[in-house]
Amino acid sequence: MVNTKTTFKAFRVEEENEKFITAIKEMPFEAVEKGEILIKVHYSSLNYKDALSASGNKGVTRNFPHTPGIDAVGKVVSTTSEKFKIDDAVIVTSYDLGMNANGGFAEYVKVPENWVVKLPKNLSMKEAMIIGTAGLTAGMSVLRLTETVKPTDGTIVVSGATGGVGSVSVMILNKLGYKVAAITGKEAEKQYLLNLGATEVILRKDFEEMQNRPLLKPLFAGAIDTVGGVILENMIKSVNPLGVVTACGNAASIKLELTVFPFILRGISLIGIDSQNYPMKYRVQVWNKLANEWKLDNLESNANTISLDELSEKLNLMLTGKLKGRTVLKLV
Secondary structure (H helix, E strand, O other): OOOOOOEEEEEEEEEEOOEEEEEEEEEEOOOOOOOEEEEEEEEEEOOHHHHHHHOOOOOOOOOOOEOOOOEEEEEEEEEOOOOOOOOOEEEEEOOOEOOOEOOOOEOEEEEEHHHEEEOOOOOOHHHHHHHHHHHHHHHHHHHHHHOOOOHHHOOEEEOOOOOHHHHHHHHHHHHOOOOEEEEEOOHHHHHHHHHHOOOEEEEHHHHHOOOOOOOOOOOEEEEEEOOEHHHHHHHHHOEEEEEEEEEOOOOOEOOOOOOOHHHHOOOOEEEEOOOOOOOHHHHHHHHHHHHOOOOOOOHHHHEEEEOHHHHHHHHHHHHOOOOOOEEEEEOO
């Protein structure tokens, strides 16, 4: 397919007089260099990191003007790569996409070939973006946990269970036959978590107020933590001997105050999940599982679809915690 257009629409964030403004602008195409791929974006999705970037957060994006969007799916329209050909359906998530490289909130995006994964056959483009970086992070956490811990070993505890990573983790673990204890700070969401597949719901304050001792009574076969801090400390202290804990977030705290006892007396493993730069072999493995044996039912029922014109409003809602469910940006 020959691209005859000279410009394309993109959601741009610009800095003017120390303020950040957003607008949809026409952008010129750039040359596709060796090892790069130009993708016609069909869908992107909204993540909290996108909202931070769009608001001018220099911790996420250093240089402006800029196009946010840490997730994108679409078709290859130009490539110098030997790995991909024209019309291949592909996914790009994380790395530096939408942070310091222009992202998926545009009709086209140019990326290095080593950021790209082929879209699995059993997954639609829209489904891939409903899963997005949050679902991929959940999948990476489940993959590493289930390498060691089996459903017969006992309950898995998941923190931040109503959030993007936590909720998908609960659903995948339930689908795989695990009993799941979901931790949340939102008492009103108990039924929602049970509907997702949790077998029990633990209130965050109760979990945080467990005794401050080097080791606690073993309660769980494994754990997926998305928040850090005291929650992660208490998970590590209360996991069974030879249990596994994965850690992927720091919304509660970056600090971890522990003794070595859980590791040297119970032999537990703490596995870090760096979804931004996770090795490609794991990415491909997780995407294929999410499209097949881990595929979640009714993916689209929890997603809202918006256009570029609605994007600014939805990002503002996300910043204030008022955007529920997954929001997918449709570009084709």
